[in-house]
Amino acid sequence: MTLLKEPQISSVCKKLLTGITGLSLVLFLVAHLIGNLTLFAGPDVFNAYAQFLHHFMHGMFIRIAEIGLMGFFALHIWSALSVQRSKKRARPTGYEVNSYAGGPSKKTFHSMYMAVSGILILVFVIIHLINFKYADHEIVGTMTMENGIEVTNVYKLVVNTFQGNFGLVLLYMAAMGALCSHLMHGIWSAIQSLGLTRPATIPYLNLVGMAIAIALAVGFFLLPLLIFMMRGTFDPNAVPDYSSHARLLLAPWMLG
Amino acid sequence: MTKKPTLDAKIPEGAIDEKWTKHKFNMKLVNPANKRKHDVIVVGSGLAGASAAASLGELGYNVKCFCIQDSPRRAHSVAAQGGINAAKNYQNDGDSVHRLFYDTVKGGDFRSREANVHRLAEVSNSIIDQCVAQGVPFAREYGGTLSNRSFGGAQVSRTFYARGQTGQQLLLGAYGSLMRQVDEGTVEMFPRREMLDLVVVDGKARGIIVRNLVSGELEEYAADAVLLCTGGYSTVFYLSTNAVNCNPTAAWRCYKKGAHFANPCFTQIHPTCIPRFGETQSKLTLMSESLRNDGRVWVPKRKGDDRKPIDIPEAERDYYLETKYPAFGNLVPRDIASRNAEDVCKQGRGVGPTGYAVYLDFAEAINRLGKDVIASRYGNLFAMYHEITGDDPYETPMMIYPAPHYTMGGLWVDYNLMTTIEGLFALGEANFSDHGANRLGASALMQGLADGYFVIPYTLGNYLATEKPAPVNTNAPEFTEARKQVSQNIKDLMNIKGKTTADEIHRQLGDIMIDKVGMSRSEAGLKEALEKIPEIRKKFYEDLCIPGDASDYNKELEKAARVADFLELGELMARDALERKESCGGHFRVESQDEEGEAKRDDENFCHGAVWKYNGEGKEPERLIEELHYEHVLPSNRSYK
């Protein structure tokens, strides 16, 4: 397969590619998280957000975004695999004793197992897509918004998926653990790969990267956890409360 | 003593400041198109070797460069810390080519060759230009100009430096130029090769025999000229500040092939080194002499006083340098500081576990200036000392002891840097010409680069254009013969199969050398050395043990082959020291001192270079001389009282 062939590009370019795709995926995660958090504002806001995503630019936006994401994912995996392969090639005989030098080193459990956390994330993404993107959207029906538009009730889909399914919540927790681990090294590493660091900024960027990694993982995991634990608050059959302040988040253009 | 005919140094005619310029014009040139037809061998890749190989490659010669390390960048020039002198007069403090020349001749205690030293001073400025152009990151002032410091008692600030890594940075500059030529194909690099013999054909140096240190194979290389840039021989003392692989083997084998060896007894002992702790020590670490600016040197007044230094009251301490030399105190020149340290230790007043150390005390300076000031001046050195010895110099006095550091002696060369074998040149510390009996601080780097960048490119061309060496290749019988001899020598060493290691022999030799041919030398001591060294040599050839195979990577064999030469060179050093019945520079004969115990030069009888000629195995070498004439710097006596 061509994809598995030797990369003929420079090691620096390879890292640029990993870095750019990686950072882009992180940006996607940030957007994704913000979107997710609208769930806390109530079913109408969340559903309206979903409606907007799927119908913005007559549905072109989501398609382009999906293709783009797929492409970035693929490139990220390809370049990372290539780096992994160079690693094996560059040191055919390993050390009997392996250790961590400490000090300014950023070599950690996280940095050493990027491939493992990466694979876990990939597996999770597939499960995640099955859970939501390729789930039967008919089953949850629709919801009527204030202006009379009928939108798919993805709110119900999400709440139904997590409520009563402790196994799935655990799986999501594990996945977010993997994501966190991946990004603990990944974010700062991407910045370094793009050559954007200075001696003085390296320690801070490393910390900021770790903070973002933790924030993203916690943020994402909050949703399934709270849905699972607070059944009273998250009702799959909730009806929009048109008097709620959360509706302020609803922009008219979101509803198409 | 009957005077023997003096060797001809081929010094050009004319006024001292015109000699080199005129000589450069008078020398013959090799046509650019013909340069690539000349093969040149450069042995060694330190400052002299790398700069020579690079410059000759740039000119278009076909250069082969050999070094014992795995990379030319590791030559011992890297270890030079202090700096490099040049007569730039950037500080507007009265420096000039003439002053650098004057200081160097005077510093060499009137035993160097005026014309060579003047040339050195002349090209010193071009060296700095060259190195800056290469991107050597010299220290700078806020305005962007180059920074200078004063060094080694000079009255002007003429030393350029790159932190404590001047040697490393200069070598990286030369090494970079060398690697550029390697890439361009003019220089071929042969790392991990040790030169074991010189091949002389029709009286001219035409090639070398090297041992490949990885495969153990002997290899032969032919050329039109051979440049020896192999450094000095301080490691003859076993413990020195030199790298453990530094050795005189290449130079010594040339000596045995007919290149005369000049002033072997001129060695420099550096006063501020960390003392040895015991038997297994492999080298001595140098600390910057600047420590003596604020540290006070002392020993207990009473013999065998083993109290802790802080428990010894002021009244029972002997600040011997301050008492003896009130004007200069702790800042007396290197040789005086070294000799006095040895004296007090031999009186039984030395300190530390071996009794061969003196205190260098900063307590007073810390009280006066505060710990912060001292830390800003010497923080790195204190940390290094703490690391090596486990003692904190802020709390307890440092201990120091002198250590062999540099050798002014070396292969005799004429003004063109050619030895007494035609076509064999010696550059840098391997030759003898520029530093006389004592080298000034920050002058070694200058000399290595001067020879390589700015002298040899001219004088080698002249030799090749004048002599037009006939074609030669490694099939010549002289190559076969030399190779056979080297191979036999190695076999002989391997076949001894005794019980003593090369290091043990080397240590025994070193003990004698430092004791008898070290800081102060006496007739009786030197004679004793001349008796004992052959005994050690006998033991070496009877009881040496080298495990493993000669056709393999074999460090023990490498060491043994070098020790064999150390044993012979040590003897020549003692002989030379015995014959030179005067004190000058780093050579102090106890018989030749004034009533105050100061070195007394004997210009009447010894204003010459002693040039030793090898007369064959088992025969006494012959002492020739090169008369030295001082027309511009008149010999005077120094006084530091």
Next chain:
Amino acid sequence: MKVNLKIWRQAGPDAPGKLVDYTVENVDPSQSFLEMLDSLNEQLVKKGEVPVAFESDCREGICGNCGLVINGIAHGEKGGCTTCEIRMRQYKEGDTITVEPFRAKAFPLIKDLVVNRSAFDRIMSKGGYVAVNAGSAQDANSQLIHRDLAEEAMDAAACIGCGACVAACPNASASLFVGAKISQFTWLPQGQIERSTRAKKMVTQMDSEGFGDCSNHAECEAVCPKEISIANISRMRREFTKSLFARN
């Protein structure tokens, strides 16, 4: 004191290798690590055994010749120093110390703990210099250089080429070595003319020598005896990327 050693012994590049146990008695705490190995070798030689091959020269941390992986860390646990600068007082009676060679495909093993690092020389030959022939330089002070730039250049130039960065890197990458050299000349006006060709050629040579890619573990900086910052790797990447768009 007494220490136990596990030392990698391998007679040659193609011979099988393994860790061999040794014990060294009477270790003086003031001894350097290499002097302790000297003592071991002297014992071995006296028994007629082949001593452990390892390299060292200046024994004061500047030549870059020595380099061992001690207990899994290049140049040992102390950090900021070369192997020859380690003193035995940092170990305790009865400690077991594992000693291995620098491992990388680009540093093929010669014998025991000795490896061939000439890949570094080949990288240097592609641009680790300013191409200026002897004799053609202008006056040293005719080009002023900001003191801070000179200091930055010196920080990068402090590299001694020991190869610990490669040995310590989980990927056996030479990025810190190459980055430091490229940085030194990037800071200085002398380096500007060849700036982009240097970056391009040195990185290309590094790749072709079989070093691994850098994954930003920064383990190299932690073991670097001269504490050279991985910001130099960052700079190398900028320089290389810029060189892709440069005219020469």
